[in-house]
Amino acid sequence: MLEIKDLVFEVPVSEGSSEKRRIIDNLSLTIDDDKFTVITGPNGGGKSTLAKLIMGVEVPTSGSIVFDGTDITELPIDERAKLGIGYGFQQPARFKGMKVKKLLDIAAGKKLPMLSCNEYLSKVGLCSANYLTREVDKNLSGGEVKRIEIATILARDPKLAIYDEPEAGIDLWSFDRLTETFRDIHEARDGRSIVIISHQERIIQLADDIVWLKDGQVEAQGPAAELIPKLGLMAKSNPVCSFTQPPELHLTEIPTTC
Numbered sequence: 001m002l003e004i005k006d007l008v009f010e011v012p013v014s015e016g017s018s019e020k021r022r023i024i025d026n027l028s029l030t031i032d033d034d035k036f037t038v039i040t041g042p043n044g045g046g047k048s049t050l051a052k053l054i055m056g057v058e059v060p061t062s063g064s065i066v067f068d069g070t071d072i073t074e075l076p077i078d079e080r081a082k083l084g085i086g087y088g089f090q091q092p093a094r095f096k097g098m099k100v101k102k103l104l105d106i107a108a109g110k111k112l113p114m115l116s117c118n119e120y121l122s123k124v125g126l127c128s129a130n131y132l133t134r135e136v137d138k139n140l141s142g143g144e145v146k147r148i149e150i151a152t153i154l155a156r157d158p159k160l161a162i163y164d165e166p167e168a169g170i171d172l173w174s175f176d177r178l179t180e181t182f183r184d185i186h187e188a189r190d191g192r193s194i195v196i197i198s199h200q201e202r203i204i205q206l207a208d209d210i211v212w213l214k215d216g217q218v219e220a221q222g223p224a225a226e227l228i229p230k231l232g233l234m235a236k237s238n239p240v241c242s243f244t245q246p247p248e249l250h251l252t253e254i255p256t257t258c
């Protein structure tokens with residue numbers, strides 16, 4: 001179980017400024033074992049930041065994160081990974097010189113038999129014969145790197161897997177395969193939890209619970225069946241930006257040509 005309590009994450013409003021902007025604002029959230037949770041909401045609401053705080057990529061200003069009874073707020077990423085948390089970035093890293101097979105082995109923590117590699121890659125719609133010996137470098141497309149990263153999380157098989165917009169850049173056919181994979185993991189009901197940050201209706205429909213995050217706060221949370229009918233209304237209720245002149249910004253200072 002993941003228990004987030006009064007979490008705050010602030011950043012300086014500009015470089016060197018002592019004034020702070022609150023990205024995550026006193027957020028409390030519990031994610032039970034065996035649950036498929038989708039975190040959704042408007043762009044810039046703080047979803048990726050929350051995922052990074054859970055994984056330890058960012059350090060909170062205050063508040064606590066407890067995973068299976070252990071306070072992980074101060075723990076580094078690798079310790080959290082050892083405890084069973086896995087995270088797929090919105091924009092995965094590339095590893096020049098690292099072959100796909102090696103990356104899967106590292107993720108699994110052991111040398112994987114070919115059969116397992118085939119299975120993990122096929123779950124994200126990739127054929128291992130075409131990918132295992134390729135390097136995870138700039139020659140792979142964005143969608144390929146994204147799917148390989150998801151395959152590494154499947155190979156790691158964490159107790160809590162967090163995927164940040166797994167649909168991003170993935171073609172329709174591979175996306176179909178991926179939603180089946182998420183459904184299968186969830187249906188196994190073996191104590192594992194999946195948290196997916198997504199704007200995709202088909203992923204939202206797979207969820208047990210939905211968390212609607214806006215302005216760094218949980219604006220709504222509940223069973224998918226209850227929240228889905230309300231989601232359209234929430235999306236429409238986003239206020240339109242009203243233009244105000246920033247006091248220190250003069251538009252003539254902004255270059256308009258490259």
Ligand SMILES: Nc1ncnc2c1ncn2[C@@H]1O[C@H](COP(=O)(O)OP(=O)(O)OP(=O)(O)O)[C@@H](O)[C@H]1O
Pocket residue numbers: 011023041042043044045046047048049050
């Ligand atoms: N380290 C940082 N420094 C300054 N601003 C940040 C930092 N991290 C996040 N932000 C800002 O915080 C807000 C929330 O960002 P975040 O990426 O968490 O949003 P999101 O809900 O995941 O958005 P999207 O749906 O577009 O992926 C954004 O306005 C972003 O620019």
